Amino acid sequence: MLTEVQITAIKLNLGKNSELPKTQLEKQLIIQQAMSLQNEMIQELQKELEDARPKAKNWDDIASHETFMNFRDAAGKMGLRQKDLMTLLKTKYIYKNTRGEYRAFSEYQHLFSLRPYTNGDYLGSQLMLTADGYLYFNKKVNGSLAMLQR
Numbered sequence: 001m002l003t004e005v006q007i008t009a010i011k012l013n014l015g016k017n018s019e020l021p022k023t024q025l026e027k028q029l030i031i032q033q034a035m036s037l038q039n040e041m042i043q044e045l046q047k048e049l050e051d052a053r054p055k056a057k058n059w060d061d062i063a064s065h066e067t068f069m070n071f072r073d074a075a076g077k078m079g080l081r082q083k084d085l086m087t088l089l090k091t092k093y094i095y096k097n098t099r100g101e102y103r104a105f106s107e108y109q110h111l112f113s114l115r116p117y118t119n120g121d122y123l124g125s126q127l128m129l130t131a132d133g134y135l136y137f138n139k140k141v142n143g144s145l146a147m148l149q150r
Contacts, residue, residue, distance in 0.1 A: 010034045068113050068128040077134075078141050088141070094127065102127040111136055 010030050069077075075085035093108045101124060104112040111133030114125040129137065 067131055068115060069131075069134050070126070070128050074129050074134055074137070078138050080141060085137070085141075088137070099124070101125060 007027060007030060010033075071085055071089070072082045075082040078085065092105070093111070094102050094104050097103050103114075104127060111130060113128050113130050115128050117124055117126050
């Protein structure tokens with residue numbers, strides 16, 4: 001059984017400010033309306049959750065690599081060989097400097113990040129994909145493959 005306070009709260013949430021129900025039938029109608037409203041809200045939230053799941057999975061994949069991803073891992077996640085990804089990137093996105101390290105062309109620097117590393121006494125920089133870069137190239141690769149399959 002609901003108390004008058006609970007019924008008043010239900011009615012206010014449903015947008016009805018009329019007097020309190022007097023019969024059991026009126027109470028049941030209000031409960032049914034509240035349950036209907038709740039079911040609608042649950043369905044909307046489930047739809048939002050289904051829409052968000054693929055985005056969350058992509059972000060989890062990227063975030064698990066501390067926001068930056070090396071080319072080998074990125075190629076694997078895209079379903080490519082590292083050599084194929086590097087061929088794509090070398091066409092207009094990256095180049096090798098005089099020390100043999102990869103660098104991004106200035107107009108594409110927002111897709112890459114230079115991360116320092118040491119190898120014994122050698123201090124160098126490794127070019128890695130940012131989260132945005134991974135998403136950009138993943139879309140480009142998957143779009144190209146879809147066009148080839150047509």
